[in-house]
Amino acid sequence: MTELAIRGLSKRFGDVAAVDGFELRIGDHELISLLGPSGCGKTTTLRCIAGFESPTAGRILFDDRDVVGLPPERRNIGMVFQNYALFPHMTVRQNLAFGLEMRGVSKGEIGQRIARVLETVQLGDLGERYPRQLSGGQQQRIALARAMVVEPSILLLDEPLANLDAKLREEMRFFVRSLQKRVGITTVYVTHDQAEAMVISDRIVVMFDGRIHQVGAPDEIYSRPVSREVANFIGLSNFVDGRVLGAGDNGEFRLETQVGTLRCAYSETLAEGREVALIVRPEAIVLSGAAPADSAGSAGNAIAGRVSERYFLGNITGYRIACADGLVLQVQDDPWAGFGVGDEVWCTFDAAHAWIIPD
Amino acid sequence: MTNSVEVPAAGGASASGPARKGWNPTLFLVFPTVGLLAAFLVFPYLNMVVMSFRNPSTSQVFAPGFTLGNYLDALLDTDLYYLEILLDTMVLGAATTAICLVLGFPVAYHLARTSSRFKSVLYAFVLSPLLVGVVVRCYGWIIILGNNDGLINTTLMDLGIIESPLALMYNTFGVSVGLVHIFLPFMILPLLGAIQSIDPALEEAAQSLGASRFRTMLRVVFPLSLPGVQAGTVLVFVLTISSYVIPILLGGFSVMIMPTLVVQQLMDAMLWPFGAALAFILSIAGALVVYVYFRLTSRAIRGIA
Numbered sequence: 001m002t003e004l005a006i007r008g009l010s011k012r013f014g015d016v017a018a019v020d021g022f023e024l025r026i027g028d029h030e031l032i033s034l035l036g037p038s039g040c041g042k043t044t045t046l047r048c049i050a051g052f053e054s055p056t057a058g059r060i061l062f063d064d065r066d067v068v069g070l071p072p073e074r075r076n077i078g079m080v081f082q083n084y085a086l087f088p089h090m091t092v093r094q095n096l097a098f099g100l101e102m103r104g105v106s107k108g109e110i111g112q113r114i115a116r117v118l119e120t121v122q123l124g125d126l127g128e129r130y131p132r133q134l135s136g137g138q139q140q141r142i143a144l145a146r147a148m149v150v151e152p153s154i155l156l157l158d159e160p161l162a163n164l165d166a167k168l169r170e171e172m173r174f175f176v177r178s179l180q181k182r183v184g185i186t187t188v189y190v191t192h193d194q195a196e197a198m199v200i201s202d203r204i205v206v207m208f209d210g211r212i213h214q215v216g217a218p219d220e221i222y223s224r225p226v227s228r229e230v231a232n233f234i235g236l237s238n239f240v241d242g243r244v245l246g247a248g249d250n251g252e253f254r255l256e257t258q259v260g261t262l263r264c265a266y267s268e269t270l271a272e273g274r275e276v277a278l279i280v281r282p283e284a285i286v287l288s289g290a291a292p293a294d295s296a297g298s299a300g301n302a303i304a305g306r307v308s309e310r311y312f313l314g315n316i317t318g319y320r321i322a323c324a325d326g327l328v329l330q331v332q333d334d335p336w337a338g339f340g341v342g343d344e345v346w347c348t349f350d351a352a353h354a355w356i357i358p359d
Numbered sequence: 360m361t362n363s364v365e366v367p368a369a370g371g372a373s374a375s376g377p378a379r380k381g382w383n384p385t386l387f388l389v390f391p392t393v394g395l396l397a398a399f400l401v402f403p404y405l406n407m408v409v410m411s412f413r414n415p416s417t418s419q420v421f422a423p424g425f426t427l428g429n430y431l432d433a434l435l436d437t438d439l440y441y442l443e444i445l446l447d448t449m450v451l452g453a454a455t456t457a458i459c460l461v462l463g464f465p466v467a468y469h470l471a472r473t474s475s476r477f478k479s480v481l482y483a484f485v486l487s488p489l490l491v492g493v494v495v496r497c498y499g500w501i502i503i504l505g506n507n508d509g510l511i512n513t514t515l516m517d518l519g520i521i522e523s524p525l526a527l528m529y530n531t532f533g534v535s536v537g538l539v540h541i542f543l544p545f546m547i548l549p550l551l552g553a554i555q556s557i558d559p560a561l562e563e564a565a566q567s568l569g570a571s572r573f574r575t576m577l578r579v580v581f582p583l584s585l586p587g588v589q590a591g592t593v594l595v596f597v598l599t600i601s602s603y604v605i606p607i608l609l610g611g612f613s614v615m616i617m618p619t620l621v622v623q624q625l626m627d628a629m630l631w632p633f634g635a636a637l638a639f640i641l642s643i644a645g646a647l648v649v650y651v652y653f654r655l656t657s658r659a660i661r662g663i664a
Binding site: 081 | 566579
């Protein structure tokens with residue numbers, strides 16, 4: 001299996017830097033997602049790894065072997081395209097055989113390997129069909145099988161589930177994930193769908209405007225985002241601007257904000273008086289009708305406000321809470337919480353559930 | 360050129376015949392076209408069919424009575440003179456078509472895939488042979504290819520590379536050059552359409568699976584462009600075997616092909632019944648070749664959606 005290292009990768013199209021200074025090591029067996037809005041450079045990065053684009057600067061190493069000078073056909077990659085790109089004039093079997101024929105694998109072995117991979121993607125009886133005779137989900141799995149049957153060093157997936165309907169997309173996430181784990185192939189997965197990235201990835205690389213903002217495990221990206229962009233792109237966030245008053249106990253900081261002093265966890269050091277933003281996720285906030293008894297001195301934060309909107313989403317109920325000084329907090333509470341529009345409420349959250357973004 | 364337009368129409372009609380359902384008033388809109396074709400194509404053709412069975416005459420256009428003699432004279436000639444000319448015509452057609460395909464495919468592929476801002480200029484270049492009249496173009500080639508005072512021969516002789524002029528005109532070479540030049544757009548345009556409809560991701564998929572550029576072309580692009588290849592080759596073939604002006608101007612009478620022969624019989628020898636028979640032999644032979652070709656290639660195309 002193969003380790004992938006990308007060092008200082010940049011790709012410019014004219015004056016536009018599509019990818020700028022991309023640095024990453026992807027370990028053996030690891031599945032990495034490149035996540036970001038369209039135009040953030042995630043697809044360009046993938047295409048550089050595949051060899052369809054040549055980088056303006058930087059190196060791409062497969063197990064310490066620089067592949068930048070190699071054409072795609074000599075990189076031993078497997079790639080799955082957004083529209084699957086199955087050859088329409090070939091049957092499923094011929095599609096699967098294509099990469100093996102290019103590698104000079106013997107006829108007998110091609111037959112065996114195709115049978116095995118069709119078994120793996122649970123489409124054993126569709127070998128003689130043409131791609132147009134398959135459903136979207138089946139085409140998707142054949143595309144995956146075609147990329148994997150050649151036993152590539154690196155598997156590259158470019159929004160492979162984007163063309164499926166929502167239900168099937170969710171099923172396929174788990175399918176792709178378990179298949180990748182079973183085969184243990186180093187994988188780079190491009191998506192703009194944060195939920196997909198969360199489910200599928202060992203680590204997520206969040207990109208904006210050609211730059212990496214954050215690399216980390218899904219829970220780390222979600223609960224400890226490094227920038228407003230990351231926090232906004234992944235999940236819903238409340239931002240409360242404030243100034244650092246000083247460090248408290250257990251790696252907490254006290255912030256002076258428009259709604260009073262708030263306490264917040266943070267792992268780095270922050271100078272006193274620094275302007276920062278506190279971020280707290282809507283589901284970390286608990287609503288209560290009465291002021292919490294020990295709001296001062298404990299690990300909790302409490303902000304008073306009034307319910308301005310309420311919407312029922314089935315598994316949760318969403319609220320918008322108007323607080324002092326024009327601050328509006330988004331809150332997600334359990335669906336049985338009985339607050340109505342106009343109710344006076346207290347928004348409480350634990351310091352450990354909040355995070356600081358140094359602006 | 361009217362003669363050349365008819366053959367693909369006949370070939371196309373036999374290949375596709377969608378079932379008609381009910382009477383649609385908008386069908387009135389096809390009447391002008393149908394009327395024109397009937398008046399200037401079908402009736403003259405029927406007239407020619409009848410003419411080809413008439414008895415020849417030395418003093419009139421034809422003599423009374425009907426005969427198979429014109430066809431028998433053409434087909435059973437002991438020197439095989441007419442059949443040889445027919446074969447030469449088909450070979451010229453096939454060769455021109457093959458050269459157009461080989462030259463046209465890379466151009467069509469490039470045009471289909473380029474993102475250059477000069478794309479429209481490239482299109483204009485492709486169409487340029489059609490923008491100048493056929494006679495003017497041929498005189499252009501005569502200036503270049505001329506056997507004694509042509510540009511190529513005088514240049515090569517002035518440079519001392521050759522002693523005596525090369526035979527570039529009044530032979531099959533000169534005719535082929537002229538035909539390829541003029542019919543190349545008819546090959547490129549259908550190919551262009553076919554290649555444009557091929558998803559570029561398919562080529563990338565092939566490369567990602569280990570296929571070189573050449574093998575990608577061979578295994579993916581070419582098979583998927585077969586509908587365009589079929590259309591382009593049939594067009595160029597029928598245009599070539601029915602071309603008259605180019606072979607006459609660039610080949611003189613030393614390159615004898617069926618259209619030249621037919622005009623000779625009709626206009627110079629005034630042998631209308633025999634000329635008509637020759638014209639029909641050409642039409643039927645051409646239609647047969649196209650039909651067989653269509654059958655063979657359609658089988659290869661069937662796999663493509």
